Amino acid sequence: MFASITLKGAALLRRVEQSKRVGRRIRVALTALLLPLVVGSAASVDSPENGSVAESRIVGGVPASTADHPWMAALTTPNGDLYCGGALVAPDKVVTAAHCLVLPSEQGVRVKSRTDVRVVVGRTDLRTTEGVQAGVRSIWVHPRYSSFVEGEDVAVITLDRRIDAPTATLVGHGDERLYSPGTPATTMGWGRTSENGATSATLRSLDLPMIADADCARSYPEYDPAAMVCAGYLEGGRDACAGDSGGPLIVEGRVVGLVSWGDGCAREGSPGVYTRLLEYRSLLAHQTGV
Missing domain, CATH: 2.40.10.10 (Trypsin-like serine proteases)
Structure with a gap:
């Protein structure tokens, strides 16, 4: 479990843990909701004492630039x-x-x-x-x-x-194929560099495959394929993390998902869960005009 949550956060965490659907899992997204993540200095970002090295930002990612992703x-x-x-x-x-x-x-x-x-x-x-x-x-x-x-x-x-x-271009009606298992996807953000590490001061991205609903449901009994999609590696090692929440999951230039929740960061058998944006496409059109 991540350290240093507020008293209000601790109360919410207890309520969530008591939920029938959540059970005993601790969620990355809950930490992101409760604890603002301060971007540290270059030394704190790269310091091994913080559980992070230069190669592990966004947990297994590579440098990215807003010149390539201006949105x-x-x-x-x-x-x-x-x-x-x-x-x-x-x-x-x-x-x-x-x-x-x-x-x-x-x-x-x-x-x-x-x-x-x-x-x-x-x-x-x-x-x-x-x-x-x-x-x-x-x-x-x-x-x-x-x-x-x-x-x-x-x-x-x-x-x-x-x-x-x-x-950015949102997923469109008729783009169901973009959620097919094994489809290459990309996520990015400035989030934690490891489960207990520092955030990254610079943008990082990670390529990862879409995961079959059945595999995700085996990892998470509360997984809802109508509202969610999994992406990542069942063997662990690469994943989004706290602070990346809300960031995009991109397939073929379209935003198909949003970083939502998971069990820790980059743990074996615990891939990232993303909001399945196709489910909300009509609502998003009404709210955004696109």
Whole structure:
């Protein structure tokens, strides 16, 4: 389990662990929801004492650049602390995971205040000021969202300004083949470099295959193939991690999924679970205009 969660986070974690569907698993996405992930200095990113080496960022990834992925977005706190990713799909619309934009409440979850979120686009190295930082005009979270393991882990941020950058292409109706087992996919982000390691100051990407629903269901009894898709390696070693939540899963140039949850990071038999965006395509069209 990751260290240092807040008291509210600990209470939510207890409630989630008591859930019949969640059982005893500890979720990466829960940590990303509860604990903002501060991008450290270059020394902290590469330090073996932090359980991380240069080759292991995003857990097994390689360097990536916003020059090649200009639509890649980082979600930060007002102080600039990274906690999630997203994809710019229209000049003022970012698609991300619902769990990145909610907080625990007595009723279950509540949507964060728009003043609590900043969106950065076009910044490969989060220690710099390159690219554009935008505020938030409004936040839409799927109305049925209650927990990432229940599905509906999708949200749309409307920015307070239009960003002049190429946008990502969302999966379209008729693109079911993109979810076929073995299909090559890519995910990316600035998240933790290992399960207990530091975040990466620079963008990283990881190529990984789509996984059959039956294989994913064997790893996760709560897996819902109507709302989720798995990608990764059953032998472990390469995976998205906390801080990558909400970031895109890309197949053939289309965003087909969002980093959602999993059991630890890069563990054997525990591939990453992603929001299956095709399931929400009509809703996303209404929210984004694309």
